[in-house]
Amino acid sequence: NAGVTQTPKFRILKIGQSMTLQCTQDMNHNYMYWYRQDPGMGLKLIYYSVGAGITDKGEVPNGYNVSRSTTEDFPLRLELAAPSQTSVYFCASRLTGGGNTIYFGEGSWLTVV
């Protein structure tokens, strides 16, 4: 049972480039989340989804897009990368009624230069 899997683990982007962070979970969880973690700032919610076809903005959605075409996958797209998007990104999932535990992936380290 793999849990929440994120790819890539590390990536360096140039300013203005675009990329997609992939996230997949094999636990049949309906909720999925994308967080970014900056030093001393904790985890900030970027986008979340309550199920396939439904997404909603979190605290810091600007510069990002998401889609949820299947229960398993929740990719995060960065358009026109900026240095301010240098961060560690965590994908997570949760099952409604499943004890309310959020399960996190191991993170994707992104540097924009």
Add this chain to the structure above:
Amino acid sequence: QQQVKQSPQSLIVQKGGISIINCAYENTAFDYFPWYQQFPGKGPALLIAIRPDVSEKKEGRFTISFNKSAKQFSLHIMDSQPGDSATYFCAASNNFNKFYFGSGTKLNVKP
């Protein structure tokens, strides 16, 4: 606006001592308060959680104390061990849709 404020930012404790991390919130609609533990290079993992209808929850060496009137809650780690060295995040949720995390506390337990 920080929904959950956490302190201290870092904490050094001797082995066997008590580690205490504090969090405060403003939104009285929050009804679930988990603590997450994160080791370097890993994602956060649920440690312990509490609902506001109880004032304390204990699991092994980890205890959450909850003060609803003060809108504060804290994590106590008794008999702290070097293996407890990690970053700890408090969080709060309203109806479990969105989870708001504190800024994190880096705990270092000295042997």
